[in-house]
Amino acid sequence: MPDKILYNTSATASGDGRNGKVALDDSSFTADLATPKELGGAGGDQLNPEKMFAMGYAACFLSALRHVASAKKVKVPDEATVNTEVGIGPNGSGGFGLDVSISVSLPGLDADVAQDLVDTAHAVCPYSNATRNNLDIKPVLA
Numbered sequence: 001m002p003d004k005i006l007y008n009t010s011a012t013a014s015g016d017g018r019n020g021k022v023a024l025d026d027s028s029f030t031a032d033l034a035t036p037k038e039l040g041g042a043g044g045d046q047l048n049p050e051k052m053f054a055m056g057y058a059a060c061f062l063s064a065l066r067h068v069a070s071a072k073k074v075k076v077p078d079e080a081t082v083n084t085e086v087g088i089g090p091n092g093s094g095g096f097g098l099d100v101s102i103s104v105s106l107p108g109l110d111a112d113v114a115q116d117l118v119d120t121a122h123a124v125c126p127y128s129n130a131t132r133n134n135l136d137i138k139p140v141l142a
Contacts, residue, residue: 018048039088050098054086057127061102061139064125069117074109076117081105083142100131102139114141 010025015033019041023030033048035041062082069076083103091097102122106114118139122128131137 050086050088054084058082058084060127061125065121068120077108079107100135100137103142105142
């Protein structure tokens with residue numbers, strides 16, 4: 001838990017949660033949702049919770065990576081990317097669980113320096129902290 005909230009936002013979902021709409025309460029973003037075919041839905045290009053989680057985690061992790069690099073006085077290449085893959089499936093207890101992998105590309109950086117940045121970012125990133133001890137996530141260098 002944070003010691004002090006520096007930023008807060010909220011969103012509202014309507015419909016059945018997977019076939020409906022989602023919107024930020026400040027009206028800056030709205031999207032139609034669709035259940036993927038793999039989960040029994042119609043599929044399509046619409047968003048779903050897993051896509052939104054993957055996008056948020058990738059952006060947050062890259063931000064954490066740049067934050068720790070700055071503190072260590074390491075220049076992160078402009079071409080740096082973070083790719084997150086999010087899977088969903090039954091957890092064996094009647095519910096569902098997520099599987100998340102993170103791949104980080106830091107072209108031109110020494111491998112040991114890059115790995116240190118990835119490891120430190122994983123310790124700092126709010127998404128990593130929120131999922132720690134719930135998901136087995138081991139970020140790797142691409």
